[in-house]
Amino acid sequence: MRQPVVPGPGAELPESVLADVVRGTGASVGLVYVLPPGERVLRLALVSGVSQQIAAPWARIPMNASIPVVDAMRERRLVWLGSQEDVARRYPQVGIVLPYEFMLAAVPVISGTTVWGGLVLLWPAWHAPRLSTAERKTINVCCLRAAAILQQAADSGGPLQHADEPRLLPAPHPREADPGQAMAALDFAERLPVGCCSLDLEGRLTYINAAGAELVGAGAATLVGNKPWEVLLWLHDPVFEDAYRAAIVSRQPSSFTARHPPDSWLFFQLYPDDSGISVHITPAAGRPGTTEPRPPPSPAEPVGATALYHLTHLATVLAEAADVHDVVELAADQIVPAFGPKAMALSTVEEGRLRIIGYRGYDPELMARFEAVPLTSDTPVVRAITTGVASFFPSLADLKRAYPQARHQDGMAAWAFLPLTVSGRPVGSLVLAYDTPRPFPPAERALLTSLAGLIAQALDRARLYDAKLALAHTLQTGLLPRVLPHIPGLDATARYRPAGHGMDIGGDFYDLIPCTDATAAVAIGDVQGHDTAAAALMGQVRTAVRAHATDGSSPGDVLARTNRLLTDLDPGLFTSCLIAHLDLANHRVRLATAGHPPALLRHPDGRTETLHVPAGLLLGIEPDADYPTAEFPLPPGAVLALYTDGLVETPGTDIDHATIALASQLAQAQSENLNALADALIDHAEQSAPRKDDIALLLIRPHVA
Numbered sequence: 211m212r213q214p215v216v217p218g219p220g221a222e223l224p225e226s227v228l229a230d231v232v233r234g235t236g237a238s239v240g241l242v243y244v245l246p247p248g249e250r251v252l253r254l255a256l257v258s259g260v261s262q263q264i265a266a267p268w269a270r271i272p273m274n275a276s277i278p279v280v281d282a283m284r285e286r287r288l289v290w291l292g293s294q295e296d297v298a299r300r301y302p303q304v305g306i307v308l309p310y311e312f313m314l315a316a317v318p319v320i321s322g323t324t325v326w327g328g329l330v331l332l333w334p335a336w337h338a339p340r341l342s343t344a345e346r347k348t349i350n351v352c353c354l355r356a357a358a359i360l361q362q363a364a365d366s367g368g369p370l371q372h373a374d375e376p377r378l379l380p381a382p383h384p385r386e387a388d389p390g391q392a393m394a395a396l397d398f399a400e401r402l403p404v405g406c407c408s409l410d411l412e413g414r415l416t417y418i419n420a421a422g423a424e425l426v427g428a429g430a431a432t433l434v435g436n437k438p439w440e441v442l443l444w445l446h447d448p449v450f451e452d453a454y455r456a457a458i459v460s461r462q463p464s465s466f467t468a469r470h471p472p473d474s475w476l477f478f479q480l481y482p483d484d485s486g487i488s489v490h491i492t493p494a495a496g497r498p499g500t501t502e503p504r505p506p507p508s509p510a511e512p513v514g515a516t517a518l519y520h521l522t523h524l525a526t527v528l529a530e531a532a533d534v535h536d537v538v539e540l541a542a543d544q545i546v547p548a549f550g551p552k553a554m555a556l557s558t559v560e561e562g563r564l565r566i567i568g569y570r571g572y573d574p575e576l577m578a579r580f581e582a583v584p585l586t587s588d589t590p591v592v593r594a595i596t597t598g599v600a601s602f603f604p605s606l607a608d609l610k611r612a613y614p615q616a617r618h619q620d621g622m623a624a625w626a627f628l629p630l631t632v633s634g635r636p637v638g639s640l641v642l643a644y645d646t647p648r649p650f651p652p653a654e655r656a657l658l659t660s661l662a663g664l665i666a667q668a669l670d671r672a673r674l675y676d677a678k679l680a681l682a683h684t685l686q687t688g689l690l691p692r693v694l695p696h697i698p699g700l701d702a703t704a705r706y707r708p709a710g711h712g713m714d715i716g717g718d719f720y721d722l723i724p725c726t727d728a729t730a731a732v733a734i735g736d737v738q739g740h741d742t743a744a745a746a747l748m749g750q751v752r753t754a755v756r757a758h759a760t761d762g763s764s765p766g767d768v769l770a771r772t773n774r775l776l777t778d779l780d781p782g783l784f785t786s787c788l789i790a791h792l793d794l795a796n797h798r799v800r801l802a803t804a805g806h807p808p809a810l811l812r813h814p815d816g817r818t819e820t821l822h823v824p825a826g827l828l829l830g831i832e833p834d835a836d837y838p839t840a841e842f843p844l845p846p847g848a849v850l851a852l853y854t855d856g857l858v859e860t861p862g863t864d865i866d867h868a869t870i871a872l873a874s875q876l877a878q879a880q881s882e883n884l885n886a887l888a889d890a891l892i893d894h895a896e897q898s899a900p901r902k903d904d905i906a907l908l909l910i911r912p913h914v915a
Contacts, residue, residue, distance in 0.1 A: 222377070223242065252271040261412040524545070529668075546570045552644060554643070734852040735748070793844075804829045818876050820870075824838040872895075888907055
């Protein structure tokens, strides 16, 4: 056996690492990935058997992606996919981009406890359903060799050099070229009355005979070195490129029919091997003495590139869906026009029963009959959910054979019952119904399986989002005051606006706390973050502030005690807070702040000032932090405004200038009604710039005697 050449730091992984395993296993495609130390993105280092263009979507793979090579590395085992449907079911993202027949093995590259990368190999569909012992041994030797090289490079002082693009191994040549035989082959091809040409693995034309050039209407000088669909405008159609991709990835013949303007139809047959593709070109209408070519695909067989476009588009829109309603509406709107069914229905499983969550093309009364059907019933929908296996019925007769008791209730002629599963867990089902019989060829079955996988993942994410949103809103509702308490001699109003992103919940809080007959405390604060953790901490802070404020402590003491509590809890989040103590009898207000925006005071004559208080540290940083208290007059009829930074802070805006603008807006407000004034301040903020943070606002006004 060849001794491995171990490169030093800065060298590249030898091409022979991949070439040897591809040759030893008979794989049609090979990919070697490297995980640079300290990174979380796999980099494609070596490629064999496909073009750079086809490999491009897989050049960089995040380690949290649902991809075979990532799973192989994470689980430290071989991942084997034995069919196109297997790929579509387990890895719908892969099935979207490569909807072709192939088998795949993904293996980790490991030395000791270190995972250095991974190896991916593809075989044509005629490969045995399992890897042989010899193939497994060859793969293991390759992975051990690659791991040793990567380990040696790291031990030598640095990792291997990584190029911006993966290196493409040259296509193999099965035999040495004999000049005499080459000329004989050329003469043979030129004498043929039918067209023939050759493409390399990149899709570039390397040769075309005279008959082929005449049929396509272009000379060899124009075509050679170029991709035909980029030179011949009438071939600039996804069908041609999809046929080329299918032939390269699956190593199986593919074909298509194209119209050569003005009214000629040509039939192209592609025959691939490891070095390129041979293309046979004939008139689609046939010539005397020739065999009629296969007709174009019928409408029941979706063309690969077109179906891929629709599936990719669906994946894109589903990625934007936030909740279950969005997923259902987007899926229903996209599936019926793009994939051919006349009706579809989505269902989920709740407490052992089906729940219809969306449909198109079906009568509401019919859908009502299937609502709450138990999972113990023997129906195609239930069987798809409980077994995780899709069922396809090309005709009513096929459905009756499988389910003799089935009643023909929807008037359709063909059906696909697809399970929605995530990580082996049933989420629900997707039913597609067609008004004419449909053969459901293997490619379409795999496509629909990928479709169901995408919807299942989107639906699972949406259900989790809905659950978290409900919990977050419950927290928000429970932790903020339902209504402000009535305090004699004082008017008060509050507003809260969520950030408008994430779960629409944050850590902003406010409170009005009665102390004695003539005193009260006001608090406003902002816990770092926009999630349930922030909301939960907000509740703790508000409770602590209320407890310390009711005993008559000064605002500085309230903040100091609350700060010590937070540093003891060590929640990992910091909190800004402003406390105001109102003395209504003496018309005074005392303030202390923990890194919070300053309060504004509008005097009865309309003059507005910013109440600057010596700033203390945010709560939760330093247990012995000091919070000075400052005192200001609070005349009857004045308006005290407390707010969080979401009201004044926007990207690219100076917060001091924004605070001055808010004070000006408060001074210019015409309404004396506190509710109208609060609404005006919120509306001005939201209209002036997009808000990325929560907003809390609390307005206080002592009565005029």
